[in-house]
Structure formats: C-alpha cells, structure tokens
Amino acid sequence: MRRQAVCFVLGQSGITCAIERAALELLESRAPPDVAECLSAYSKHRTWIVDLATAEFSERGATRAGDLVLTQADVRFQIACEETNLPDILCV
Numbered sequence: 001m002r003r004q005a006v007c008f009v010l011g012q013s014g015i016t017c018a019i020e021r022a023a024l025e026l027l028e029s030r031a032p033p034d035v036a037e038c039l040s041a042y043s044k045h046r047t048w049i050v051d052l053a054t055a056e057f058s059e060r061g062a063t064r065a066g067d068l069v070l071t072q073a074d075v076r077f078q079i080a081c082e083e084t085n086l087p088d089i090l091c092v
Contacts (some may be wrong), residue, residue, distance in 0.1 A: 022072040
C-alpha cells in the first residue's frame with residue numbers, strides 16, 4: 001500500500017499503476033478495514049482493474065509522476081458504463 005492505494009505494474013510495460021483505497025471500497029461495496037483486505041479486494045477484482053488501467057493508460061497516458069492512478073471517480077464511471085447504455089465513445 002502506498003498513500004492508501006494498492007500499487008501494481010501494468011503487464012510487461014513496466015508502467016506503475018495504483019488503485020486508490022476508495023476505489024476498492026466501491027468495488028467491494030464496503031470499506032476494507034486493513035491492508036490485507038485491500039490486497040484481497042485487488043486480487044478479487046484484478047482482471048477488471050487491469051483492464052480498466054490498460055484502457056485508461058491508452059486513453060490518457062501516465063501522470064506527471066509517471067504513475068497511472070485509478071481513482072474512485074474512474075471506477076464509479078466505469079461501473080456506470082457497464083450498467084447503463086451509455087455511448088461507447090464515453091466509456092473505456
């Protein structure tokens with residue numbers, strides 16, 4: 001965990017990514033109370049998280065610090081895309 005986020009490397013690209021604790025809370029529909037549960041939530045949703053990170057990186061690239069951080073807003077928007085008929089141009 002780094003600054004309330006789980007960090008991971010995006011495939012073979014070497015791109016450092018992170019998903020904020022608040023974003024994991026959305027995926028789990030509850031607040032993971034400790035580091036182990038945050039890591040468990042990441043593991044449980046790993047494929048979905050990596051797919052989102054890959055799409056976000058291809059769309060916006062890395063941040064100034066060289067990291068891609070998935071926020072609560074990113075996750076909330078992607079969940080909304082998957083649950084409604086929003087135009088594909090809006091969703092990753």
